[in-house]
Structures are given as C-alpha cells and as structure tokens.
Amino acid sequence: MGTGPAVIVDRLAKSFGSFHALTGISFEIARGEILGLLGPNGAGKTTTVDILATLSRPDEGRAEVAGHDVVAEPAAVRRSIMLTGQHAALDDMLSGRENLVMFGRLQGLSKSDARERATELIDRFELAYAANRRVGTYSGGMRRRIDIACGLVVRPEVVFLDEPTTGLDPRSRQGVWDLVAQLRDEGIATLLTTQYLEEADALSDRIVVIDHGAVIAEGTADQLKERTGATYCEIVPRHRADLPAIVAALGSLLPEQNRPAEDASADRISMPAPDGTATLVAAVARLDEAHVELVDIALRRPSLDEVFFALTGDRPALEPEAAL
Known part of the structure; x- marks a missing residue:
C-alpha cells in the first residue's frame, strides 16, 4: 500500500457523440x-x-487508483478496488455463504481460506441467520450487505459505492451507512455517489459537486453550507395571527425581503442572523417585550439540500445519465 492519495483524477474528459459527459474534472481522495x-x-x-x-x-x-494508472494498468486497478452499485452482482441460485466462497476463490484464495473468510464476513455483516439461504430470497437490504461483503473478501484499497442505498428502506439504508463508516475506520478510501443529500452529509468527509461534467464546488459539508448561505434565525409563533406582531417587534432586525406578505400562508419567519447568537438574543428580547408566545426560535444553517439546489438549481435540464 502506498502513501500518496488513494485516487487521483486529473482533468478527465469523456464524450459520447455530441454529449460531453466530463469536461476536465479533477479531484483527489486520501486514504481512509x-x-x-x-x-x-x-x-x-x-x-x-x-x-x-x-x-x-x-x-x-x-x-x-491505488497508485495505478487506470489506462496503462487496468488489471492492477481492478485488483485494488471494490465496486458495488444499485444492482448487486450476485448469483441468486447460491446461498450467501456460497457467493462469498465463490468470490474468494475467484480472487485467488484457497478453498479453506475462502470458507474461513466467508464465515468472518457473515458474522461481521450479521447475516448468520440467512447465510445458508439462497440469495434470491434476500430482501434488498440483505442483498446490498452481502454484495458489499463479497467485495471485501480480499481487502480493497479503494471502494466505489455508486448509489448503494437506492431503493432501500430506512433501516436497510442505515445498515449500509454503518458499513461505510467501517470502511473509513479500516483506512479504506471510499468514493460515494448518491442521490440522497442527507447521506452525503452524514457520511462524507468531503464533497465534490459536479454538473455538466465539471466540478462546480468542493469542500466539507459545513464549508459548502457556509459558501451557500449564512446562518439564519427561524421564529415559529404559537398563533399564526401573531406574525404581524412579530414583524413589528423585530423592527430593523428583520429585512424587508424577509417579511411575509399579508396574504401569505406562512406560519413562521426566517431572517438573517449575521451576528449568530447575538442576533438570536436580540430577537428573543424584543419578542419577549412584545409578549409574543413562541413554539420555537432557533438558529439554523442551510441544509445540504439547499446548498445543492443553490449550486445547480438554475441550470437547464440534463440528459439522463443512465444512458451513458
């Protein structure tokens, strides 16, 4: 195992006919x-x-990838990676244990070593109760777990998870999240693509946002949230009829563009909090003096959803990537 970045992407470009899927993207992934x-x-x-x-x-x-050029050394790259996606590459006619042993044998393990590794992974992935059942009887979450387990029969240096929780129920998604965290603990670099923004927020050490084949933003989730919008104060009155009183009490703290229209159906007010807690304290003092009863008042930060739409929402519709 080397000491440099686990993945280096340097000005990659790829076109399919007239469609430019990648237009020179660059990023790196550190080990772990x-x-x-x-x-x-x-x-x-x-x-x-x-x-x-x-x-x-x-x-x-x-x-x-893992120090190997993807064009000049494809075999070495494939020996260093695990790839799992939306459709588990398993043999439905074999049991979970048999799939694991088969993957071990395909990767050069002896029969006894493959069986031993299969037992280790079955225990680790909490699949002992279903290890001897045909994979064709597994639920979506179980299939995803055994799919990831098969990729870990021989420890990879880099894991590619292409939308690994698509179609899973919340409990199964959480199980996959736990597995991804384990990969980090073992020092394995992981590239996660996902359509669930809360998934990227919860799991990623760093995020790269791409659109039209180009990198448009990069950083931690917190850094992207800071870039997209500052902290704001959200105020929820117990009675919606008190909104005009809140507007009056806040006075200069509440910019004109944040004041609800008279015929709006809003049940809360959101306003910039440029001074953070100082803005919150000032708002609480004014509302207390006006005797406005609140359900909630708190500082909020933009969600990753808001970041994503701020970065990409005003762009034209794209061709479906599934066709690429």
Missing part, C-alpha cells in the same frame, strides 16, 4: 477518506466511476 460525489442526473457521476473502475476509458486526462 470518504468522498461524496454529488450532482444531478447526467452530471457525470457514473461516468467518473466507470473510468476509475476501468469500465470505460477517458478521452483526455489521467486517473490513478
């Missing part, structure tokens, strides 16, 4: 880091993963 790759459908996420997993060749630029 989870990088969230976000973007609308057609932004280039799956194309990027396909190139890094040697399933597609770039037109321009270069990429390295």
Whole structure:
C-alpha cells in the first residue's frame, strides 16, 4: 500500500457523440477518506466511476487508483478496488455463504481460506441467520450487505459505492451507512455517489459537486453550507395571527425581503442572523417585550439540500445519465 492519495483524477474528459459527459474534472481522495460525489442526473457521476473502475476509458486526462494508472494498468486497478452499485452482482441460485466462497476463490484464495473468510464476513455483516439461504430470497437490504461483503473478501484499497442505498428502506439504508463508516475506520478510501443529500452529509468527509461534467464546488459539508448561505434565525409563533406582531417587534432586525406578505400562508419567519447568537438574543428580547408566545426560535444553517439546489438549481435540464 502506498502513501500518496488513494485516487487521483486529473482533468478527465469523456464524450459520447455530441454529449460531453466530463469536461476536465479533477479531484483527489486520501486514504481512509470518504468522498461524496454529488450532482444531478447526467452530471457525470457514473461516468467518473466507470473510468476509475476501468469500465470505460477517458478521452483526455489521467486517473490513478491505488497508485495505478487506470489506462496503462487496468488489471492492477481492478485488483485494488471494490465496486458495488444499485444492482448487486450476485448469483441468486447460491446461498450467501456460497457467493462469498465463490468470490474468494475467484480472487485467488484457497478453498479453506475462502470458507474461513466467508464465515468472518457473515458474522461481521450479521447475516448468520440467512447465510445458508439462497440469495434470491434476500430482501434488498440483505442483498446490498452481502454484495458489499463479497467485495471485501480480499481487502480493497479503494471502494466505489455508486448509489448503494437506492431503493432501500430506512433501516436497510442505515445498515449500509454503518458499513461505510467501517470502511473509513479500516483506512479504506471510499468514493460515494448518491442521490440522497442527507447521506452525503452524514457520511462524507468531503464533497465534490459536479454538473455538466465539471466540478462546480468542493469542500466539507459545513464549508459548502457556509459558501451557500449564512446562518439564519427561524421564529415559529404559537398563533399564526401573531406574525404581524412579530414583524413589528423585530423592527430593523428583520429585512424587508424577509417579511411575509399579508396574504401569505406562512406560519413562521426566517431572517438573517449575521451576528449568530447575538442576533438570536436580540430577537428573543424584543419578542419577549412584545409578549409574543413562541413554539420555537432557533438558529439554523442551510441544509445540504439547499446548498445543492443553490449550486445547480438554475441550470437547464440534463440528459439522463443512465444512458451513458
């Protein structure tokens, strides 16, 4: 195992006919880091993963995975990675244990070592109760867990998770989240593409946002939230009829553009909090003096959803990435 970045993407470009899927993207992933790759459908996420997993060749630029060039050393790259996506690549006619043993044998383990590793992973992924059942009887969450387990039979240096929780129920999604956190604990670099923004927020050490095949933002979730919008104060009165009284009490603290229209159906007021807690304290004092009863008043930060739409929402519709 090397000491440099686990993944290097340097000015990758890829076109499909007249459609430019990637237009020169660059980023790196450190060893043990989870990088969230976000973007609308057609932004280039799956194309990027396909190139890094040697399933597609770039037109321009270069990429390295675990120190190996994806074009010059594809076999070495494939030995270093695990790729799992929305559709688990399992044999439905075999049991979970048999799938694990098969993957071990395919990756060069002896029969006894493959069986031993299968037992370890079955215990780790809490699948002992279903290990001897055909995978065709598994639920979506169980299939995703056994799929990831198969990819870990031989420890990879880099894991590519392409929308791994699509179609899963909340409990199964949480189970996959726990597994992703375990990969980080083991020092395995992970590239996560997801359509669930809360997933990227919860799991990623850093996030790269791409659109139209280009990187448009990069940083931690907190850094992206700071970039998109400052902290604001949200005020929820117990009685909606008190909104005019709140507007009057806040006075100069509440900018004109944040004042609800008389015929609006709003049940709360959101206003900038440029001074953070000082703004909150001033608002509480004014509302207390006006004897306005509140359900809630708190400082809020933009959600990653708001960040995402602020960065990409005003862009034209894209071609479906599934076609790429």
